[in-house]
Amino acid sequence: MNRQQEFVLRTIEERDVRFVRLWFTDVVGSLKSVALAPAEVEGAFSEGLGFDGSSIEGLSRVFESDMLVQPDPSTFQILPWRGETEETSRMFCDILTPDGMPAAADPRNVLKRTLAKAADMGFTCYTHPEIEFYLLKSAKLGADGFPEPVDEAGYFDHVPGGVAQDFRRTAVSMLEAVGISVEFSHHEAGPGQNEIDLRYADALQTADNIMTFRTVVKEVALTQDSYATFMPKPFSHHPGSGMHTHFSLFEGDTNAFFEAGTEFQLSKTARQFIAGWLKHAPEFTAVTNQFVNSYKRLWGGGEAPSYLSWGHNNRSALVRVPLYKPGKGQSARVEYRGIDSAANPYLSYAVLLGAGLKGIEEGYELPAAVEEDVWSLSTAERRAMGHDPLPSSLHDAIRLLEESELMAEILGEQVFEHFLRNKRDEWHDYRLEVTPHELKRNLGVL
Incomplete structure (x- = not known):
């Protein structure tokens, strides 16, 4: 023992x-x-x-x-x-x-296998998630057919005596009580939407922390007669909930993503890692965005990235290289903004890390950074600049995952097949469902 x-x-x-x-x-x-x-x-x-x-x-x-x-x-x-x-x-x-x-079918083991591969290449992987969610009055739908948020506040709003403010204080205290360090928390852009960011930890610990985080958030919400949801897009006209995650690779005590004097202080390793994300993102989107509803977030506006692009401090890009303080090279990192709050963190971090490592192994070339607002470009402009779209539906994402040898290798045969079967079943059920939108739009005129 x-x-x-x-x-x-x-x-x-x-x-x-x-x-x-x-x-x-x-x-x-x-x-x-x-x-x-x-x-x-x-x-x-x-x-x-x-x-x-x-x-x-x-x-x-x-x-x-x-x-x-x-x-x-x-x-x-x-x-x-x-x-x-x-x-x-x-x-x-x-x-x-x-x-x-x-x-082989244990999601935690899938991530451990990928981390072992990174270790064989000399890397330790650290992650830092920014987790968004909605706080609702209950899980029941309101008179308008949508859930009812606990407030009408917006981004960074301070609401004296507000329900969300009390909720975040209690949730953060409880997270720290179970050993999960919180960097900061705030109200997000949507009514009742909140964000709590966890401090850097190794990728396996982060995935464990995310699973604990979801449980803590839901438990605290219940004690305050409210309901917390990590559904990617619970409202048609408000932002979806993402889980932007910062990644960095270390070689011993040295940040492998930092190189002084280069563009954005990014090392060759970091550039190849980002290139791996951009090349394989269409293949792993079914994992990082695994529900039918996930694609309402990706294509529903609200700063959700939906095109293959990267940039320095550009929040319209799928991959962002954040600013950091001068002389803080150890904090160099890259942020993947596509993943949503409902993702399986073990599988999602495994495919993100695996795709980045593939870029390093194969020496992928990184295209030029995008400086423009990707959302404001026309379709022709995006096509000319090489900003191809992510899958537009779960159906499209499943098809791209099915064809990916790399994802099959990272996930392993059993997880790959079981995951695809589950997602095919979800798409099949959704395809047969007659939605309120269809009835409202067509019943009285057709």
Whole structure:
């Protein structure tokens, strides 16, 4: 037994923890949980806990359904919202096959494999997500057929005594209580829309943090008689919710993306990494934007990027190179703005990192940065400048993912096939649905 496992067992005893929740995700990123009695934790560390993997979307087939969850002791945290009644903790888990091998269909393992490849190339990957979401009065629709936001405030608005302001203060405190460092929080552009940005961490820890973040945000909302949603585009006429993520690669203690004296202080490694994103973005968009509703955000305005472009501090571009303070070369980073808040963070970060590493491996050439507002250009101008569009629907994104050898390699055969099957089913259901928009537009005139 290692020191981390000993620390967990000692803390459970000292804090009189009554329940230990083992967390993992399915292929679309839905959080799964099983509560373990404290006496069983030591056995779970050494042998794992058996469960029926075929009942979890994408984990295994019926004829090979036996799977194991093995808790990662480094992720142990007391859950503060359960402390008033009984001490409850959680640990994220790795999914194993009955012979103790990492399960190919485990989304967390997909990211770990990609991070291992980065390590083989000499890199450590750090990420910093900016997570947007809407705070609503309830999950029910209002009289106009849309959800009702908790306020009518806008970007950076300060509303004395406002519901969202109190909500963010409580949520940030609770996030920090479970070991998640927050950089800042504020009201976003849409009514009831908020953003909370997490501090830099390695990509695996960030993905774990995002899953915890969503749970904390929803739990806090419920205590305040409201409802939090990470749906990419819950309102037709208000901005969607993105999860812009900053990436950097380090070689030891050196930022591999920084090179003094070059354009935007970007190293050759950084330029090739960005080129990998731009080349493969159409192929991985089904992963970073995995729902039918995701494409309402990408193509619905509100600063959502929908064309292949990059720029220095240009918020209309799909990839942005942020400004940083002079002499702060260690903070050099690149930001992918396409991903939305409902994405599976494990798979999304795996394909983003994998595409960037492919650009480095193959020495991709980066096109010129865009200085113009991409949204204001005409279709002909964008075409002439090489700003091809991202997929315009989940259907188009599925087709491009199906044809991608690189995505199949990054995700692995099982995740690749299960993910595609899930997305095909979603598109099929959507295609058969008669929407209120169609009835409103056509019923009285056709």
